[in-house]
Amino acid sequence: MMAKHATILWGHSRLVVLLFIFVLHFVTxxxxxxxxxxxxxxxxxxxxxxxxxxxxxxxxxxxxxxxxxxxxxxxxxxxxxxxxxxxxxxxxxxxxxxxxxxxxxxxxxxxxxxxxxxxxxxxxxxxxxxxxxxxxxxxxxxxxxxxxxxxxxxxxxxxxxxxxxxxxxxxxxxxxxxxxxxxxxxxxxxxxxxxxxxxxxxxxxxxxxxxxxxxxxxxxxxxxxxxxxxxxxxESCAPALSIGTIIIVTILVTLAVAALIAVVVILSQRKQLPEQEQATVSPPGYRKAFSTNLNKVEQGTASPEHGTNGKKGNNNMKLIFLQDDREKFNMRDLLKASAEILGSGIFGSTYKAALNGGQAMVVKRFRHMNNVEKEEFHEYMRRLGRLNHQNVLPIVAFYYRKEEKLLVSDYMENISLAVHLHGNTTRGRPCPDWPTRLSIIQGVAKGLSYLYNELPSLMAPHGHLKSSNVLLDRSYNPLLTDYGLVPVVNQDRAQEYMIAYKSPEYKNNGRITKKTDVWSLGMLILETMTGRFPSSFFQQGSKGNEADLVSWVESMVKEGNTDVDRVFDKNMGRKDKSKGEMTKLLQIGLNCCEEEVDKRWDLKKVVERIEQVKEMDTDQEYNSRGLSK
Missing domain, CATH: 3.80.10.10 (Ribonuclease Inhibitor)
Structure with missing residues (x-):
């Protein structure tokens, strides 16, 4: 009997020990x-x-x-x-x-x-x-x-x-x-x-x-x-078709196809037109200026050093490609391309050319580079052609003549930041929201930092940074264009028109500095966040309250001002969720626009601070718990 009780007791003890080990393991x-x-x-x-x-x-x-x-x-x-x-x-x-x-x-x-x-x-x-x-x-x-x-x-x-x-x-x-x-x-x-x-x-x-x-x-x-x-x-969805409507549409389509076949048969029996007459005709007004201007370049009539007979021009019509992996085309291909004028600026005209293969290119014709010798220009373009960054638009090819310079690059579907900030209403394009604008500014900062690293000898590696020179691809990824042109633009024209020469240091001291592009970036940030075009970019601007964008933004974001919401572009959205982060980016822009160069942030600091800005206020997530980020 005693042995039986001992066995039971030993069994219970083993169970207790096993449970204790399990609990200890679980707790640990x-x-x-x-x-x-x-x-x-x-x-x-x-x-x-x-x-x-x-x-x-x-x-x-x-x-x-x-x-x-x-x-x-x-x-x-x-x-x-x-x-x-x-x-x-x-x-x-x-x-x-x-x-x-x-x-x-x-x-x-x-x-x-x-x-x-x-x-x-x-x-x-x-x-x-x-x-x-x-x-x-x-x-x-x-x-x-x-x-x-x-x-x-x-x-x-x-x-x-x-x-x-x-x-x-x-x-x-x-x-x-x-x-x-x-x-x-x-x-x-x-x-x-x-x-x-x-x-x-x-x-x-x-x-x-x-x-x-x-x-x-x-x-x-x-x-x-x-x-x-x-x-x-x-846009509204197309209304659902009834069975009767479908039958009628089917009959009409069948008749149209039959008529089309008849036309093809008739045309096939006619003598083919000469090749020149078969060229595709672009919509009225689009191609004329493009082909006229390029024909002037081709024939040499746009340059006083060449005659009007076009012989020398025809012998030298050659595009120099800077990208080895690109499909090559020539000036004749551009002349045959369906084209439209994208704009006519202070340096020249810009065209979109749709090549026969379906590829769309942008051709920029520059008027004010005639002081640059051929060898110097070729070497400098090759230097720019070696640049490779996701936020810098590559120059695909170029053409040199004493009085004519052409730069060829890829066409970007979403045109430029300027179009989306200031032309969306008339062009039917959506205004970019806050996350998109933040992503664009971050990309611009990265691209500008890359130019500073790759073009250290230039005082202003970009020199002409503005919203129309920030192109946007299909995914709204920003690409800088018109960069590095200060050395090849005639100095009198550069000082008159380029954004770097609108900076406070040039106005006050007649010089640009390593922080001049930072000032341009600051103006771009303020323009992007407010939706207002900086009047300081115009040669002659009014002096009203809105003429000085920097002063206006400063007055709105100063501590205690309850009108800060008025600064932000109303089309940007997300003010409640992201007001703090949006204000941070505004403040970065103001630090970039500091009039005194010594007080202005350097580019490295600017890029670091822009990278720290987020799409939303993380403070709101934690403030309710008394926490900091």
Whole structure:
């Protein structure tokens, strides 16, 4: 009997010990420190030293302040992981992240993460997800956002996602921001709850169908670049056709095709026209000025040093290409091209030429470079031709004659920043919103920094920075043009017309400095944020209250002024969510426009500060908890 009780007691003891070990293991596992968790996360990320501050020498948080780069803290715990613009790649270990019990924000914007979207469903307490500007791809499973009822902000723009927009997004009761632009989403936009979304963008995708009624109050730019979308705020959808209408249309189409076949048969029996008569005729008024001017160049009649018989000109009509990998064409191809005048400026005329192969080029004809010798001009153009940056428009080819200089470059679909800021109403183009404008300014700053590094001998590496010289490609990526021309433009004309010579230092002291382009960048920032053209760029401007854009902006953003909202272009949107960040960019612009050169920021500092400006106020996310960024 005693032996039996002893056996039972021993069995109970073993059970108690096993339970104790299990509980101890569970408590130990569940009580991992934030530092241990983050260091585990670091193991799956290739950071190239960007996360060197993540180490055991100090904890990630010190009260509300972060000791480790990219860590947002509150009361000594990690509330957010914000690793942006660091070139990170690898795997985002969601199983590790879910151990951060107070994690509310996860931002990995502008890195190199790729593959499928991580299974963020496990991070049920997240409020904000910022994955824009990476290389994620593939379809997003429909269940991914199920149960994530705390989510307010989802930013997945500028990736390679495809497939339909997940229906689970429509089940999130607190979702206020959804940014999906510049991907490959297709299908229809799902129906969201009325009034739930305050910020929404699905532009530059492959979406189709009618825009849901709940989204019709959004700006038209939120849907641009989806050619098969329709309905307010875009053009109305075509009405559905009845069966009877379809039958009638079918009969008419059949008759039209039959008539077309008959015309082809008749024409095939006629003698072919000479090649010159078969040339494609452009719409009236477009091609005439273009071909007339280039013919003058070709024949040498535009240059006093050559006769009007055109012989010498014909022997020297050669475009010099600066890009080896480009398909070559010649001046004859340009003459045959369908063309239109894009503008006629102070330095010459600009044309768009559509070549036979469908490629569109821009040809700029310069009038005021006749003091530059041929060898010097050729060498300098080759120097500019070696420049290679995503925010600097390459010069494809050039042509030299004593009195005529042509520069050829690619045509950009969205023309220029100036057109979108000041000409959108008349041209039917959407005004860029705040995120787009911020991205444009950041790209301009990067391009300008590149020019400073590559053209160190120039006092003003750009020299003519203004909104019309910031071109925009299909994705609204900015490209600088008309850069580096100060050395080859006649000095009297440069001083009269180029933006660098409008700077305060030139007006006051008759000289430009290494900070002159910074002043131009500052004026560009103020113009972009206010929507107002700087009157100081005109040779003769009024002296009214709005003539000095800098003084006006300064008076609006000074401490305590409640009218700061009046500064921002009303077409930019997002003032409530991003007012703080927008004001930061304005202040950077003002520091660039400081009249005294010694007080003006240098370009390196300007670029760093612009990179720190975000699309929205992160302060708002944490101020309610008494936290700092």
């Amino acid at each position: 596992y569940s009580c991992k420190s934030d530092a241990e968790i983050l260091l585990k996360l670091k193991e799956s990320i290739a950071d190239d030293g960007a996360l060197s501050s993540w180490n055991d020498s100090k904890p990630p948080c010190n009260g509300d302040n972060g000791n480790w780069v990219g860590i947002l803290c509150g009361n000594g715990t990690v509330l957010g992981v914000k690793l942006e613009n660091m070139g990170l790649r690898g795997v985002i270990d969601v199983d590790v992240l879910k151990e951060l019990k107070n994690l509310r924000t996860l931002s990995l914007m502008n890195n190199k993460f790729d593959g499928s979207l991580p299974n963020i469903t496990r991070l049920v307490a997240l409020k904000s997800i910022y994955f824009s500007g990476n290389q994620f791809s593939g379809a997003i499973p429909n269940y991914v956002f199920d149960g994530m009822f705390s989510l307010k902000k989802i930013h997945l723009a500028r990736n390679k996602f495809s497939g339909e927009i997940p229906q689970s997004l429509t089940t999130l009761p607190r979702l206020s921001e959804l940014m999906l632009q510049d991907n490959k989403f297709d299908g229809k936009i799902p129906q969201f709850q009325n009034g739930i979304l305050k910020l929404f963008n699905v532009s530059e995708n492959e979406l189709i169908g009618e825009i849901p009624r709940s989204l019709r109050d959004m700006n038209a730019s939120s849907f641009s670049g989806n050619k098969d979308l329709c309905g307010a705020p875009l």
